[in-house]
Amino acid sequence: MPRIDRRTFVGQSLAAAGVMTFGTGATRPIASNDKIGVSVVGAGGRGGSHINAWLKDSRTEILYVVDVDENAGNRRCDMIAGEQGKRPTFVTDMRRTFDDKSVNAVSTATPNHWHALCGVWAMQAGKDAYIEKPICHNIAEGSALIAASKKYQRVCQTGTQCRSSSAIQNAVKFMSEGGIGDVKFARGLCYKRRKSIGSLGDYPIPGEVDFNLWSGPAQYSDPRNTRGRFHYDWHWQRRYGNGDSGNQGPHQTDIARWGLGIDSHPVSVVSYGGRIGYQAERKDPNYVDAGDTANTQVSIYDYGDKCIVFETRGLEVKASADDELNRLFDSSKGNKIGVVFYGSDGFLVQRSYTHCEAFDKNFQPIKTFKGSGNHFGNFLDVCESRKMDDLNADAREGHLSAGLSHLGNISYYLGEDNKVSAEQAAETLKDIKSLDDNGKTLGRTIRHLEDNNVDLSKYPISMGPHLKFDPNKEIFPDSPTATEMVTRNYREGFACPKAADV
Template sequence: MSKLTRRSFVKSTAATAGAAATFTAAPAILKAQGANEKIGMAVVGVGGRGQSHMSAWMGDSRTQITYIVDVDEKIGNARAETIEKKQGTRPVLVKDMREAFDAKDVDAVSTATPNHWHALCGIWAMQAGKDAYVEKPVCHNIAEGAALVAAARKYKKICQVGTQSRSSSALHEAVKFIREGGIGDVHFARGLCYKRRPSIGPLGDYPIPDNVDFNLWSGPAQYTDPRVTRQRFHYDWHWQRLYGNGDLGNQGPHQTDIARWFLGVNTHPKNVFAYGGRLGYKAERNDPDYVDAGDTPNTIVSIYDYGDKSLTFETRGLSVNDSDDEELNKLFQSTKGNKIGVVAYGTDGYMVQRTYSHCIAYDKDLNVIKEFKGGGDHFGNFLDAVESRDYNDLNADVLEGHLSAAVSHLGNISYYLGENNKASVDQIAEVVSGIKSLDDDIETLNRTVKHLKKNGVDLEKYPLSLGPSLAFDPVKEIFPNSPEATELCTRNYRTGFVCPTAAEV
C-alpha cells in the first residue's frame, strides 16, 4: 500500500464502508498565488471522459476549474454551462489549449483528448509550468511516451496517468498479497480485453461537423481535410490508427498496466509478437463487399517476453458470449458477456482482476482464497502530489503509464508490420510454438480461432495476419533488428504540432 497515499486511502476505505470520509488537513499548497487560493484547473477535451475529469475537480474542495478547452464549440459551450451551474463560476472556454497553458490562474491541466494529442498536450502544459493529469494511453507512440516522462522530470512537474485502478485499495491489497507469496511465484500474466465493439460503419467520405476546428483536432496527426472517413466524428477515431490505437491501446492500457503490476516488471519487454485482424464485420452484415472504416485490429493476440516473465494479451471485439476456455470462465465467474481483466498465474494459485475495484485470489484447484474489494480516488491522489510536490506520491506516475502504453504499442507494431502477411492457422501455430513464452499459446490460438469461427469468420477467405517476432531494446527503445519497426515508434508531425523527443523536451 506504499503508493496509496494516506489521504486517498482514507477516502477510498471510508467510501467503501459507506462511512463519511474524514481527512486530515491538506499540506500547504505550494502555489505562487498564496495559500488560500484553490488549484486552478484547465480541462482539455471535455467530450466523453472529460466530463469525469470535470466532476472530479468540481467534487474536490481543493480545486476550481478556471479553463476548459475543446475544439468542438458546441461541446465546449455545453460543458461551460454545466460547470457554471455546479461550481458557481463559469470557466473560460478556449479552443486552443496553449491559451489555457499561458493563463496565470491555471496551475494544473487534465486532458481527455483523443490519443494522438495526449503526449504533446502534457508536454506543452508542463513546459508552461503546469502539472498534468494525462489520460491513458499517455502517448500515441513509444517515443512520445519517453518524451512525456523526460518533460515531467526536467520541469519537475507532477504527471499522473489516467489508469484509475492504480488508486483502488482492492488492487493495492491484491498486489501486496502477490508480493507476500499468496499465490506462489508469479511468472506469467494474461490480460483480457473481450469487449464487444461493433463496426463503426462503412469506409466513406464524411463531412467534419461545422462546430469543430479540424486543424486543431488533427494537431500532431496528419491533416486529412476537408473530410474524414468515418461516420461518427467523435469517439470512433479510436479505431483509426492515425488517431487511436485500437482496443489494445484503448481499454488495453488499464489491463497491460495491471498485468505489469501483478508481474512486478518495471521495464519494457525484450520481444513482442502478435497476430490478428479486423474481422467479422462482413459476416455480421452478410455482405462480402462491406468495408468497415476502422483500420485497427478488432482481434489481436500479443505475446511479450520479459526474460524470466511473460505476458499474453488477448483482445476480442466480436461477440464474446463465451471465452471458450473453462478455466477462464471459472476464474472470471462468468461464461457470458464481456470479460475485461487480468489473471496472474502463480505456482500456488491465481490472482484475477475482475473490475477496477475487485480482485479474487484462487488456489490451484480454483477455490477462492481471498477477495479484495474497494476503489479509490485517483484524481484526489493527483492533487495530493500536486500539493506535496513529490511525484513519488503518485499512484500512476507518468513512467508507469509510458511502460504500460508501450505494451499496447509494441503489440500493434508487430501486427501492423505483418498486416499483409496473411497466414493459415497452421502457419501461426508453427510460429507460436517457437515463441518464448510461459503460456500454452497454442491453446490461446485455438480458442481465438474458435471464437472467430463462432462469429462467422471464414478464416480461409479472410485469414489472420501474422506479425513478425520482434526483438526490442528496452533501454534504447528501438527494435535493433528492424528499422521498419523502429520507424513506427514515432510518426511524422505537422509543422506547429511537433512532439519533441525525450532529448529535445
Template sequence: MIRSNRRQFLEDSLLAAGVAAVPAARLVAAEGPEAGPNERLRAAVIGVRGRGGYHLQVLAQRRDTQVVYVCDADEKVGQSRCDQVERKQGRRPKFVRDMRRVFDDPAVDIVTTATPNHWHALTAIWAMQAGKDVYVEKPVSHNVSEGRRMVEAARKYKRICQTGTQCRSMAGSIQAIEFVRSGKIGEVKLARGLCYKRRKSIGPKGTYEVPPEVDYDLWSGPAPLVPLTRPRFHYDWHWQRLYGNGDIGNQGPHQMDLARWGLGEETLCCRVVSYGGRLGYEDAGDTANTQTAIYEFPDGKTLVFEVRGLETELLRPHPKADGARIGVIFYGTEGYVVLTSYTAGAAFDLDGNLIQRFTGGGDHFENFIQAVRSRQYEDLAADILEGHLSCALSHLANVSYYLGETVSVAEARRRLESLKTNEKPLETLDRVVSHLKQNGVDLEKTPMSFGPQLAVDPQKETITSPPDAVPLCTRDYRKPFVVPPAGQV
C-alpha cells in the first residue's frame, strides 16, 4: 500500500496538470492483479530509447503499476515515449531530462533504468538513497567496484534491487541449471559462455555534432565531458570504453551469469586472463569485438567466455549435440548441457545422444513487483548481488585485455601453455585463429592483444597483481556525478 502523503502528492500534481484519471475498466488487459489507484506502484523509467522502451511497455500495461515519469537526456526520444505511454495507460507521464527530479519526488515508488552502462550504478544508488526500489539493466555496473557499492546501498537502505538478467526467471534456464547442479551429467568443472553476435563497424573516428535534442552534459554524467567521436550518437557508445564495455559486458552478462550460476560460484574468480582485439575493421570503437577470457575459481572450476563479432558458425560440444551462438555449454564427466537461448536448452550424453530438453519462459518484471510488495530481497530471481558478481567477471576480463600487448600467435600459444586450467586453451586459440582467417583477418598485420593474468582476491574483490590493474577497478568520476566509495553509500 502506498503511503497517503505520496498519493496526495501525485494527485495534486496530476490535477494541476489537468490530467484526468482513467477508470480501471478502460485499462488494457495486462499481467498483474487488479489494483485500485491507491495501490498502484508509481514508476519512473530512466533511459528509454532502447531497452527502456520495453520497461515502459510492461509497466504501462500492468494493472498494478503506473508510469508517472519518463526520463531521458534526449528530449525527442523522451517525449515520443510519453506519447506511447499515454496511449497505453490513459495518463501522460511527466517528462524530465534530469533524473534527480525523479528522485526528489516522494510519490515515486519504483525506478527502472536502461541508461548507457556508465550511468547504471549511480542511477541505482541515487534512487535507493531516495527510498526507491530499483530494476537495473545489465551490466549493472561499468567497473568492478561500482557493483559492490550498489549491493551496499540496497542493504543499507533496505531496498529491492533487481538485475535485468531475465534468464533467472525463465523456466527453461532454471530447469537446465538444476539439471547441471544435480550431478546428472557428472562432475562439472568447466562452463563456456558464448557471444557469437555479428557486429559491424561503427564508422570512422572523428569529431561529430551531438544531436541538438540531447543534453550532452547529463548524458555524459560520470564520464568525462569530451567531444563526440562516433558517427551515430545512440547505441554505438557500447563500443567505446568511456561509456560501454564491449560485448563481453553487453550481451555477455546474460551468458556469464548462467555459466557462473550453473557452476555454483558465489564469489569472484581468483585468476583471469583475456586476449583478443578489435579486428576486421578500423573504426571509432576501442573495445574488443573478438575476445577470449579464462577464469579460474578457488574451488578448481573454470569458466571460459568467448566473444566473436565477425561472421561465425555455432559451437557444438559434440558433432551430434545442439550448438549455440549466444548461449552456454556445461561440460560434465558424463555429458553436456547446452543452453541455446534464454528459454531453451538440452542435455546430451558423451556420445551426443539427447537426454532431456528444457523449455519455458517466465516474467522477470512480475518477480520484481512481487518482491517489492513482499519487501524480501530473497524473493528476487536476480538480486543485485548476483548481477554484481556476474558483471564484475566481465569487467575483470576487460581489465586484463586493456593492459594487453600485441603478440604473435606463437607467443599467445606459449603463454597459454603455462596456464593451469580445466580448459584446453590451445584448442580454443586455434578455433579463434581459424575464425579470424575465415573473415580475412591477417594476424601478422593486425595481431591480437594478450593481457596479463590477473590475481584476484575473491573475498575482498580486489586485484592483487599486477599493480597497474588495480586502478582499472574503478574510474575517475566527473563531479557531481560521483559513485560513493566503499562504506559511504
C-alpha cells in the first residue's frame, strides 16, 4: 500500500466517510444502513471477545476483520459469517478499512505497540474508536489519543471494562460517600503466575504473518522474532508489550485511581523488581528468558496527598508470602488480582469484575457489591447519542491509567543495572515518601521470591531511580533520560503523531 500523507488522508476520509459537522464541531457518522459498521482490528484472543460483543448487539454489523495474520483473520471471518449471515471482508492493512465510508467504528485488540497509532488514524478518518488497554505504549501516545478524540469529536473508549461494572461503580460511589472514611491509599495486586516464555533465540516468523505490518510503530534493527510463541508472548518484550504492569495493571491501577478520585498523573514514581526465578524454574543458572519486562515488580506512585502502589508477582504466590494482606485478600483462597483500598474507617476490596466487598476497621464485612455491565454497549450508546460525558472510560481515563504502567516501567528500566540486596533496597525506600509502609511491602516481596527458591545473592532485584514527574508537562524535570522515554523512535510510515500534530 502506498504511504498516505495523514493530512490528505484525513481530509479525504472525512469527506468520504460522510461525516456531518454540526455547529458545535461535534460530528456524527452516517451509516450505510441503520447499523453501526464496525472494523475489528486484531483478531487474536481479545479480538475474539470484541467480535462476540458486536455479534451480540443488534446495533452493529461487522464489516471488516483486520489481522496481519491471514489465518487468524480468516478463521474469525468464517465464524462471523455463520453468526451474522454475512462474511466480513478480511484485510491485512487497517488503513483500507479507514478509507471505507460505511465503517463508523473501529475496535482494536492488536498488541500494545499498535494501539495509539491505530486509534489516532481511525479518529482522523472520522471513525469512533474502542481501544484495548493499555491504550498507549508510551505517555506521549496517550496524549495524542486525547487530542485526536477532541479535535475530531470522536468517541474513544478505553478497554477497561471494569468501568462499566455495576459492582465497581457502586463500590466507588460508596467510598466517595464516606463508606470507609477518608481514603488516600490503594494497593493494586496482580498475582498472576507467568512461566518463562522460553529462551531468547532466533525463531522463524510464521509464514502467514506480515511482519512489517505486525511491527508497525515498533523499531526493529533486523527483522527477527526472538520468542518461541509468536502471538501473545510479545506482552513480555518491552518493544511491543509492557509486562504485567501494563497488561493486568491498567485494570487495577484504573480502579485504584477511580476509587481515590485522582484525575492526574502522579508527582513521583519509583519502581523495583526484576525478571526473576526462571533460572531456578529451568534448573539452569545461565538460562536467559526471551522476555525483558519484569515478572516481579513494585511501583510506588505519589500524588502528594494520595498514593497508589501496584504489585506484580509472576511466580507462584503462596498465602505465607502475604500474611499482612491475608485478612482481606487471601491468595490461598484464590484472590490473585484486585485492589485494596485503605480508609480511615475500614477497607474496600475489589475482588473481580463483578464483586467488591467493604470491611470495617476490625476486618468485619459491612457491605457486598455484585453486578456486571456492558462496556461495549456503553461505547455504542455514546456512538449513537454523541453525549461524550456518558462514556465510561474515555481517552483521558485510559491515558492516566496506562500512564502508571509507563511511569513505573521507566523507573524500573532505568534502574535495571542497579542490582541491590534486600538491605540496600530497604535503605533506599526508607527515604521515599509514600502512604504505604515501603519496608513491609519490600519485605513481603523478598519473602515471596525466597519462597520460590530464588537465590537473591545470585539474582538480586533492581532498584529504579525515584523520579519526579511533572504531571502537566509530562516530563521528568530532573531526568532528561527519563523524559526521552516518554516517547519512542518510530519506524518511517508508522509514527504516532504528537498531541499537537494530530
